Amino acid sequence: xxxQLPIFNKARTILVLLFLLFSYxxxxxxxxxxxxxxxxxxxxxxxxVKVKGETSSVLANANGAYKINVPTKExxxxxxxxxxxxxxxxxxxxxxxxxIFTVDIDLQPSNSDLSEVVVVGFGxxxxxxxTGAVSTINGKEIENRPTLNAVQSLExxxxxxxxTQSDGALNTNPTxxxxxxxxxxxxxxxxxxxxxxxxxxxxxxxxPEDIESIxxxxxxxxxxxxxxxxxxxxxxxxxxxxKTGKTVVNYNNNFRLSSPITLPKEMDSYTxxxxxxxxxxxxxxxPIFAAAQLQRIQDFxxxxxNYSDIPxxxxxxxxxxxxxxxxxxxxxxxxxxxxxxxxxxVSQEHNISVTGGTDKTTYYLSGNYMxxxxxxxxxxxxxxxxxVTAKINTKVSDIFSINYSAxxxxxxTQQPSALGGGLYENxxxxxxxxxxxxxxxxxxxxxxxxxLGIAQGGLFKHQQDSQYQQLQLVLEPIKGWKTIAELNYxxxxxxxxxxxxxxxxHDTQGNPVPISSSSSVTxxxxxENYFESxxxxxxEKSIRKHYFKILVGEQTEQFAYHDVVASRNGIIVPTLPTxxxxxxxxxxxxxxxxxxxxxxxxxxxAAVFGRLNYNFDEKYLLEANLRYDGSSRFQPGKRWALFxxxxxxxxxxxxxxxxxxxxxxxxxxxxxxxQAGNENTNSFYPxxxxxxxxxxxxxxxxxxxxxxxxxxxxxxxxxxxxxxVQTLNLALDWGFLNDRLxxxxxxxxxxxxxxxxxxxxxxxxxxxxxxQSNNTDLKTDGWELAIAWQDHLQNGLGYSFRLSLSDNxxxxxxxxxxxxxxxxxxxxxxxxxxxxxxxxGNIYGYTTLGxxxxxxxxxxxxxTSSNGQNFFGSSWGPGDIMYADxxxxxxxxxxANTLANPGDRHIIGNTTPRYMFGFNMHYDYKNxxxxxxxxxxxKEDFWNGSYYFWxxxxxxxxxxxxxxxxxxxxxxxxxxxxxxxxxxx
Numbered sequence: 001x002x003x004q005l006p007i008f009n010k011a012r013t014i015l016v017l018l019f020l021l022f023s024y025x026x027x028x029x030x031x032x033x034x035x036x037x038x039x040x041x042x043x044x045x046x047x048x049v050k051v052k053g054e055t056s057s058v059l060a061n062a063n064g065a066y067k068i069n070v071p072t073k074e075x076x077x078x079x080x081x082x083x084x085x086x087x088x089x090x091x092x093x094x095x096x097x098x099x100i101f102t103v104d105i106d107l108q109p110s111n112s113d114l115s116e117v118v119v120v121g122f123g124x125x126x127x128x129x130x131t132g133a134v135s136t137i138n139g140k141e142i143e144n145r146p147t148l149n150a151v152q153s154l155e156x157x158x159x160x161x162x163x164t165q166s167d168g169a170l171n172t173n174p175t176x177x178x179x180x181x182x183x184x185x186x187x188x189x190x191x192x193x194x195x196x197x198x199x200x201x202x203x204x205x206x207x208p209e210d211i212e213s214i215x216x217x218x219x220x221x222x223x224x225x226x227x228x229x230x231x232x233x234x235x236x237x238x239x240x241x242x243k244t245g246k247t248v249v250n251y252n253n254n255f256r257l258s259s260p261i262t263l264p265k266e267m268d269s270y271t272x273x274x275x276x277x278x279x280x281x282x283x284x285x286x287p288i289f290a291a292a293q294l295q296r297i298q299d300f301x302x303x304x305x306n307y308s309d310i311p312x313x314x315x316x317x318x319x320x321x322x323x324x325x326x327x328x329x330x331x332x333x334x335x336x337x338x339x340x341x342x343x344x345x346v347s348q349e350h351n352i353s354v355t356g357g358t359d360k361t362t363y364y365l366s367g368n369y370m371x372x373x374x375x376x377x378x379x380x381x382x383x384x385x386x387x388v389t390a391k392i393n394t395k396v397s398d399i400f401s402i403n404y405s406a407x408x409x410x411x412x413t414q415q416p417s418a419l420g421g422g423l424y425e426n427x428x429x430x431x432x433x434x435x436x437x438x439x440x441x442x443x444x445x446x447x448x449x450x451x452l453g454i455a456q457g458g459l460f461k462h463q464q465d466s467q468y469q470q471l472q473l474v475l476e477p478i479k480g481w482k483t484i485a486e487l488n489y490x491x492x493x494x495x496x497x498x499x500x501x502x503x504x505x506h507d508t509q510g511n512p513v514p515i516s517s518s519s520s521v522t523x524x525x526x527x528e529n530y531f532e533s534x535x536x537x538x539x540e541k542s543i544r545k546h547y548f549k550i551l552v553g554e555q556t557e558q559f560a561y562h563d564v565v566a567s568r569n570g571i572i573v574p575t576l577p578t579x580x581x582x583x584x585x586x587x588x589x590x591x592x593x594x595x596x597x598x599x600x601x602x603x604x605x606a607a608v609f610g611r612l613n614y615n616f617d618e619k620y621l622l623e624a625n626l627r628y629d630g631s632s633r634f635q636p637g638k639r640w641a642l643f644x645x646x647x648x649x650x651x652x653x654x655x656x657x658x659x660x661x662x663x664x665x666x667x668x669x670x671x672x673x674x675q676a677g678n679e680n681t682n683s684f685y686p687x688x689x690x691x692x693x694x695x696x697x698x699x700x701x702x703x704x705x706x707x708x709x710x711x712x713x714x715x716x717x718x719x720x721x722x723x724x725v726q727t728l729n730l731a732l733d734w735g736f737l738n739d740r741l742x743x744x745x746x747x748x749x750x751x752x753x754x755x756x757x758x759x760x761x762x763x764x765x766x767x768x769x770x771x772q773s774n775n776t777d778l779k780t781d782g783w784e785l786a787i788a789w790q791d792h793l794q795n796g797l798g799y800s801f802r803l804s805l806s807d808n809x810x811x812x813x814x815x816x817x818x819x820x821x822x823x824x825x826x827x828x829x830x831x832x833x834x835x836x837x838x839x840x841g842n843i844y845g846y847t848t849l850g851x852x853x854x855x856x857x858x859x860x861x862x863x864t865s866s867n868g869q870n871f872f873g874s875s876w877g878p879g880d881i882m883y884a885d886x887x888x889x890x891x892x893x894x895x896a897n898t899l900a901n902p903g904d905r906h907i908i909g910n911t912t913p914r915y916m917f918g919f920n921m922h923y924d925y926k927n928x929x930x931x932x933x934x935x936x937x938x939k940e941d942f943w944n945g946s947y948y949f950w951x952x953x954x955x956x957x958x959x960x961x962x963x964x965x966x967x968x969x970x971x972x973x974x975x976x977x978x979x980x981x982x983x984x985x
Contacts, residue, residue, distance in 0.1 A: 031096060033077055034067040035103040036060075044081055044107060046792035052076040052088060053245035059796045059926060070101075079105050082740070082790055082798075119215045119236050121225035122198075122484075122536050122553060125613070131621050131647035131670045132222030133729050133746050135159065135786065139211035139240070141920070144931065146256045148347070148372055148383065149204040150211060150237075151176060156918020156935030158216050159784035159804040160746075161235075167424070168260070170374045170383035171413040171462060173204045178218055178233030179750060180780045180808035180912070181840055187756030187772065188723055189680045193223075193230040196237045197405060199470055199488040199532060200229075200557075203237060205409045207368035207387045209252075209351040212240045218784075219748060220674025220727035224645035227607050227627040228679040229557075231725040239405075241391050242355045242362030253350045260341050260375055264948065265963045269297050269333040269433040272961040274975050278968075279952035279959075282879065288956070289434075296331035297434060308332035308436035309445070311508050320507045326435040326447030336431030340377050340423070340450055347372035357393075364391040374415065376423075378444075378455040381415035399477050407468040414461045417500050418453035426450055428948050428960045443506040446515055457516070458501040458577065464494035483537040490530040498522045499577035502587070517587035519571040521579050528561035536609075545617040552610045560602035568594040593696075601684045606630045621649035621670070631679040635687050638721045645674025647729075666735035666742075673729075677722040678752075686756075687720045689713045715771040723774070724753045743787040751779040751813070760816050776815050778840070782808025802920040809912055810840040820899035827894075829943055830911055835899050841911035843943045846892075846904055847884040851969055853980055854878055866891045879969035909941025950984070 037047040043064025050057035051070050060066040068077065073091055080086040084107040094101050116127040118136050127136070135158040142153035151174045155163045162177040175191075182190025194203050217223040217234040226234050267275060273289040280288050289297070299305045309330050315321030324330075353366040366389045374381030391405040427450055439445040446452035473485045502519045504512040536553025569592040570583035579594075586592050609627040625645040632639070649670035658664055691713045698707040731746040757776030759769065783806065790800035815834040823832035828845035831838070852858035861882040862868040869876055869883055871893040883892050886904040895903025915938035923930045947953050951965030968984040970976055 031070045031073065031075075031099050031101065032067060033070050033075075033091065033101040033103055034065070035101075035105060036064045037066060037079060037081070037105045037107060038064055039084070039107050044084070045794035046796045046798060047079055047081040047084075047105075047107070049077055049079050052078050053248065055248065055250070061796065062794045077103070079107065081107060082792055084108060119213060119238050120222065121217065121234070121236075121611075122534070122551060122609075123538060126618075128618060128651065128666060128668070129613070129615055129621055129649075130222075130733075131623050131649040132217065132672050133160075133219035133731060133748070133784075134222050135161070135216045135218065135744075137214050139208075139213055142211065142214075143208050144254070145208070145933070146254065147208075148370065149173070149385075150206050150208045151204050153208055154214070156804065156916075156933065157802075157920070159786050159806040159916075159918075160218055160782075160808075161216055162913075162916065168375065169415070169419070170372060170381050171415065176203075176235070178216065178235075179748065179806075180782060181778070181810040182232040182725070182750070182780065183678070183723070183752055183755055184778060184812075184834060184840065185723070185755040185757060185776060187681060187686055188678055189682055190232040190678075190752075191680065192233040192235055193226055194235045194237070195226075196468075197239055197470060198236075198486060198534070199468065199490065200530065201237075201468060201490065202466065203235065205385065205387070205411055205466060206237065206239075207351065207366065207389065209353070209368060210239045210366055210387075210389055212238045214238075218746075219647075219672050219729040219750075220676050220725065221623065221625065221645040221647035221672030221729065224625040224627060224643060224674045224676050225609055225611055227555075227609065227629040227643065228605065228631060228641075228677040228722070231676040231678040231680070231723075239389070239391070240353075240355070240364055240366075241393055241403075242357045242364040244357050244359060244362060247354060247356035249352070249354050251350075251352045253348065256347045256349075258345045258347065258375070259343060263337045263341060264428070266335045266337060266431070266433050267961045267963055267966065268301065269331070270294070270301055271966070271976065272433050273297055275961050275965070276952060276959070278970065278974065278976065284875065293329060293331060293434075297333070300331045301333050305331075307440040309439055320509050320511065322505070322507050322513060323436070323439045323445065326445065326449065327432060330432070330434045330436045330447070332434055332436040334431075334433050334435065334437045336427050336433070336435075336450065339437060340427060340431075340454070341375045342377050345373045345375045359395075361392065361394045363393075365389070376416065376419060376454065378451050379416040379459075381419060382413065384412045386410045399475060401474045403470075403472040403474065405468075405470045407466075409466045409468075411464045411466075412462065414459060416454045417458040417460050417498055418450070420460060423450055423454070428946070429958045431960075433961070439506060441506060441508070441510050443510070446503065446505055448515075452503050452505075453516070456501060456503050458499040458519075459497075461497045462494065464492065467491045480541055481537070481539045484535070486532075486534040488530075488532040488534075490528075492526075492528045492530075494526045496522075496524040496526075499571065501571060501574050501577065514587070518569065519574075519577075519582075519587075520567055520569045521571060521577050521582055522565070522567040523579060524563060524565045526561065526563040528559065531558045532556065540613075547613075547615045547618075549613040550611070552608075554608045555606070557605045558602070559604070560600070562598065562600040564596070564598035566594060566596045568592075603684055604632045605679065617654060619651050619654040621647075621651070623647045625674065627676075629677050629679070631677075633679055633681050633685055633687065634721065635718070638687075641677050641722050643675045643677055643724075645672065645676075647672035647674075653735075663737050664735075665737075665739050666733055668733040669731070670733065671728075671730045673727070675724055675726045678725055679722065687716060689716050712768070714769055717771040717773045719773055720756065721754065721774060723755050726751045726753060740791050741787075741789050743785070745786075746784045747781075748783070749779060749781040751777065753777050758816055776834075777813035778810055779813055780808050780810040782806060796925060798922075798924045800920075800922045802918075804918045805915065806917075807915050809910075809914075812836050812838055812840065822897050822899065822902060822905070828905075828908070829945060838899070839910060839912070842907050843909040843911060843941055844902065844905045845908040845943070847886050847906070847908075849882040849884050851982065852876070852878055852880055852882055858882065867893065878971060909943070911941055911943070913937045914939040 037044045037060045045060055045062045045064055047060040048057050049066045049068050058066055058068045076088050076090045078088050091101055094103055117124045118127045137157050145153040147153045160179045163174050165174045178192045215236040223230040223234045273294055276288040309323045311321040312324045349370040351368050355364045357363050368387040370385040372383045387409045389407045393403045395401045435447055435449050436445045444452045444455055469489045471487045476482045499521050500519055502514055503516040505515050507513055534555050538551040540549035568579050568582040568584055570585040571577050572581050572583055607627055607629045612624045615621045628642050630640045649668055651668040653664045653667040693710045695708050696706045698709050727750045729748045733744045735742045754774035755776040756772050756774055759772050762770045785805045788802045792798045812834045815836050817833055817835050820835050821833050822844055830843050855877050858876050865885055869892055885892050886906055893903045894905055895901040919934045921932045947958055947960045951961055952959045967982050969982045970979040972978045
């Protein structure tokens with residue numbers, strides 16, 4: 001030990017010397033820059049001052065003064081403030097006195113709206129020069145939102161961009177729509193085109209931290225340059241790239257808690273039983289719950305008994321009885337919604353990025369991990385995402401540069417197999433509170449009930465790997481002339497595994513008893529390849545006050561995929577559920593042939609396009625686009641189509657007579673008209689005749705085996721051609737008070753023409769279904785409003801507000817429904833048939849006169865109609881609805897169920913969401929910030945024919961009992977109490 005002391009002392013001495021050396025070095029390089037930030041009117045409190053290449057910053061105080069530490073005498077400070085041109089000042093031009101630089105900084109006002117550059121199709125434009133309907137947001141506005149993906153982060157941010165999340169499952173991605181309904185055809189879809197750095201890509205899998213900006217092209221003039229793939233709008237995502245300067249490493253994380261806030265509340269078991277018995281009495285039927293079961297339910301609630309079920313009273317003597325049917329005998333008290341969903345789910349996200357570079361080469365590297373737990377109880381639903389991005393930009397020479405990016409993403413989800421089988425639906429109709437969750441021995445119980453299948457019924461697992469490679473070559477031989485060649489390649493591979501395991505109940509002695517005897521494994525492998533090439537060249541020139549820019553280019557796309565699916569019964573080892581560990585037998589031992597399928601599909605497109613921009617002194621603006629599109633999905637002779645668009649603008653703020661109105665920075669009128677084809681068909685080749693063939697499905701045996709079969713192909717119309725999307729857009733943009741107050745208002749009319757609709761009726765002698773044809777038109781018209789305010793106060797507080805509001809409705813212009821049939825049966829509901837001149841989503845229903853309180857009141861009402869209310873049923877009495885003779889024809893019915901003769905039905909609402917809004921608030925002070933966001937729909941009519949709304953229906957096992965169903969009519973003396981001032985009958 002004595003020999004080790006000198007070594008220790010020596011090491012300690014070296015550490016002390018190193019510490020002193022670094023301390024001295026740090027103090028020696030500690031320099032201070034101070035001064036005042038001002039403009040021509042005085043000081044600028046709240047201006048941001050930072051060292052270029054560093055992450056720390058300071059704000060100028062109430063007097064505009066600032067003080068910041070810098071690492072070296074060669075440092076550059078960057079000064080910025082909203083509404084002013086950002087300045088960079090090198091300390092090389094200043095002398096320090098005692099290690100302190102005194103630098104007073106003058107900022108020049110800048111019309112940010114004028115200088116802002118917006119990403120548009122195959123290029124960029126100044127925002128002030130835009131004539132199409134383009135909305136933009138900065139990546140910083142969404143990067144801190146507590147969402148699972150970038151699409152959810154866009155909710156409420158842009159008017160006209162509609163994000164819909166159909167359910168809360170982790171593997172359900174939100175749907176994206178621009179400006180409402182675009183198509184009602186089963187032939188095609190109206191989804192927008194999403195491009196990440198110019199390449200067709202998934203926005204849900206993209207790391208939100210990688211996003212630099214997003215542009216949404218909403219009208220035909222803005223999106224026409226993308227042709228048939230972008231007929232219903234385009235979302236352009238630009239990701240971050242490297243910045244000149246020393247290497248900067250950034251890491252951030254966030255942890256989130258999610259909780260279900262709109263879970264239905266079930267009645268307690270005794271109330272539920274009385275409620276169902278009331279319903280049975282109203283229908284003149286026997287009680288659902290017998291007196292003995294009612295007593296057990298009360299005793300269980302009061303604690304007199306502790307068992308939730310009884311042995312099966314019908315068990316054979318001498319046998320071990322099962323537990324009795326949970327519906328007929330159960331006496332538990334379970335709120336299935338609280339039971340099946342966790343109160344809190346945790347998710348987390350981690351991001352790291354590295355950026356830097358020289359004047360010649362810059363680089364950007366990032367990594368992302370997102371992990372989320374779902375809300376399902378008794379098992380676990382999980383989701384995760386891993387992403388890596390690398391971008392490098394190199395300026396090879398003064399006229400030539402190369403840009404390359406690669407992105408790799410892995411997405412994984414896992415959930416119980418039973419979760420995909422309508423869990424929420426089953427909770428509402430099968431989850432009676434009397435149904436035992438556990439049997440009296442403590443085993444999970446199914447009668448059926450949801451918990452056992454979720455806990456023990458197997459798992460679904462999904463893993464998807466996406467690889468993106470992008471190469472861009474840029475040549476600019478002379479100023480203003482730029483030629484760009486792009487090669488984009490994407491591969492997507494995913495693998496799905498589903499195992500359905502046998503589940504068991506237990507008898508009264510705890511012995512397992514199978515209730516779901518079958519078991520199987522299904523696996524699917526999928527691979528897709530996408531290749532795109534773009535070559536385009538632009539030339540821009542300013543001649544005095546005239547500005548010209550012309551763009552020409554070509555684009556090709558190729559897409560191909562194949563998949564294989566295999567399924568086999570009889571899992572041998574439940575803990576090892578693979579296809580190899582299945583027997584191929586049913587639970588009875590019978591051989592069950594495995595099912596195998598697979599397919600290969602592909603499509604391709606090609607196009608040439610051009611765009612011309614002109615403006616005079618940024619007052620008068622013109623743009624014209626032309627695109628010649630070709631698609632392999634259509635037959636020869638109809639593969640190619642030409643689509644034009646035009647737009648113009650007038651910036652009134654640039655006129656001489658507006659010079660005295662200094663507070664007006666932008667006041668621009670703009671309008672556009674354009675057409676685009678839609679080749680986004682729901683099947684790969686709907687215009688081609690295919691012959692149906694099947695393997696080993698013949699009804700007769702040949703040599704002991706079922707033969708393969710083929711059947712006659714149906715007819716396909718030779719006239720099938722492009723759907724055409726035509727848009728008219730009129731708008732006003734404004735910017736006031738040095739662009740602290742900005743906004744825009746758009747009105748649009750979008751028509752989708754020649755949609756493929758239902759076939760017209762032809763004589764049955766045709767012998768085959770009539771083919772579909774281009775026979776349907778619709779229009780969606782609406783408006784959008786966006787208003788924003790941003791400012792910094794003298795005390796350093798920065799704040800901003802953004803409001804977006806939009807509305808639209810869709811009207812059918814042409815549809816093959818010559819009789820005007822309403823469809824949807826003859827009762828209340830959304831019309832299932834479209835009719836020319838009618839709005840999509842109309843709800844047809846009846847007018848009611850209230851609920852009869854006495855038999856005499858009901859009899860008096862029935863006497864006013866020649867058929868009473870026999871159209872709906874018989875045995876009318878107290879507590880029943882009294883329907884109005886709306887058309888005053890002396891009877892109550894649905895007429896011919898047509899638009900011309902709807903009887904007493906009429907339009908009582910519309911399901912279209914109206915007045916969608918988003919409101920964002922942001923505050924920042926020094927190094928603290930606060931953001932709040934509100935989003936919603938202010939009007940939407942909804943017809944709910946579900947048991948979730950009505951409670952008890954005519955089908956016992958499609959009935960439920962929520963506390964919201966308790967407001968139904970009850971006379972005096974009812975066990976649940978009288979209720980004559982009620983909502984439901």
